[in-house]
Every structure is written in C-alpha cells, then in structure tokens.
Amino acid sequence: MINSESSLENASTRVQEVVSDVTVTAHNLSRRFGNHSAVRKVDLELKRSEVLGLLGPNGAGKSTTMQMLTGNLAPTSGSVQICGVDLIKNPLGAKRHIGYLPENPPLYKELTVDEYLQFAARLHNVDLSKTNDVLIDVKRRCGLEGIGKRLISALSKGFQQRVGIAQAIIHRPEVIILDEPSVGLDPNQIREIRDLIKELGKSCSIILSTHNLSEVESVCDRVKIMNHGVVVYSTALAELKQKALNLEQIFEQYTLKNE
C-alpha cells in the first residue's frame, strides 16, 4: 500500500514536471488574409531548452505563424499557450514569458544602445531599481559591453541585430522567438549570432525562422518545414543524423514538388 501510494505520488510529480516542461503549445493555428489562407492548422509544442527552426521558402507562412505565437496577430482560429497561459484569453500574462525579435527589429536608431535598452526595460516592466543591473547583464549576454554609449545608427548590422536580441531577452523570458535572426549579416556576424542563440538555447526555448539550412543544422534541435502555409515536415535533427538523411534533399522534396 505504501509502495503504491508513493509510486502514485511519483507519477503525479512526473506528470507535473512533464506539463511544466512544455513552454509553447499551439493547436490548429490558422490565419486568413481575405480569401488567402496564409497559415493552416499548425500544431506545435516546444520544451524548455529546445531550439525549433521554422524553415520554408518565401511566403511559406513563417512570419505569420511567429506573429500569432507572440500575440502580435490574432489567429483566425486555433489556440496558443505560453508557459501554461492562454495567449488569447490572457495576452499580457502570456506575453510576459515571450521575447520577440521581428523580421524588422524595432530599433530606434537615433538612441544610444543604453537609452534604447532602458526604454525596452520599461516596456517590459523591468523593476526600475534593477534596470542598471539588468542592462549590464543583457549587454554581457549579447556581447554589447563597452558600446552602451554608441548610437544604434552607427553600429554594424551584426551589432544592431545583437541590440534587437537584447531588447527581446531583457525581461528574461522563457520563450524567445526570432524571425530570421541572421538575415543580412556577413559570415562572421552570422557565426556570432548563432553562438549567441546556442547560448540562449541552453536556458530558454527558442523558435527561429530561417531560409538557411545550415542555420537549422547548426543551432536547432528540431525543425518544421512549412510550405504554402502548412507544416509539411517535422523532425528532430538527431533523428535526421541517425537516419543519415539530408536536410537539403528533404527541403527540396517537400517545397519544390508543389510549386
């Protein structure tokens, strides 16, 4: 009896752990623009410390999906839960757990890095008395030490992207959503941004969108390929490796055949 009770307790603890381990759940997510179906019936689940890549050609529906996952665009149908909070019923509660870098980072380039990050901290309700410490920490994490007084307009594209990521993580969200984080960067900047994403992925859940297969292979644990608004393929990268499958061939197979 004692054994079965304790095993019940253990099972219940395990269930709680499994439940709390999931940070993002999207079910049946769809979005129409007039008659055009931009995203159809996307299901998605993300765990802590997992990096998910959304891969797809132009117009596949990646940005639309991310805008719905971050509460920036209302879905036509479907549901999203962020850390157990329903994004549609409780948007403010859910958004507290999300950091978002949109395709066009919302930078005020006439501000210095520090001024902009202070502004971002206010927007994310960071405790005023902690702002200085938070800025020091986020600049360290994003490799922005020593450039707090520089105007954002004077920074390279790679450093501007770091500032964009810094504003997304300033409130230490559990879920980070990055829309094409390395687009327009040179190879060195791409490597640095990927290293940063890998580092962030150790403690957060990350969803990133990209056209770049090598980006998925170097930073993601799982990939979903989208085409014409639908998830057409989904796998763990470890499984691809184990089966010696080639992501480029799979991408072509699932995105070219319906062109």
Ligand SMILES: Nc1ncnc2c1ncn2[C@@H]1O[C@H](COP(=O)(O)OP(=O)(O)OP(=O)(O)O)[C@@H](O)[C@H]1O
């Ligand atoms: N506000 C909008 N109004 C009308 N159509 C839209 C709108 N936003 C996106 N679309 C359409 O929805 C489809 C999906 O677009 P989306 O930007 O999500 O694709 P994507 O995969 O992110 O593409 P890209 O890689 O080029 O950024 C496209 O056909 C696009 O034209």
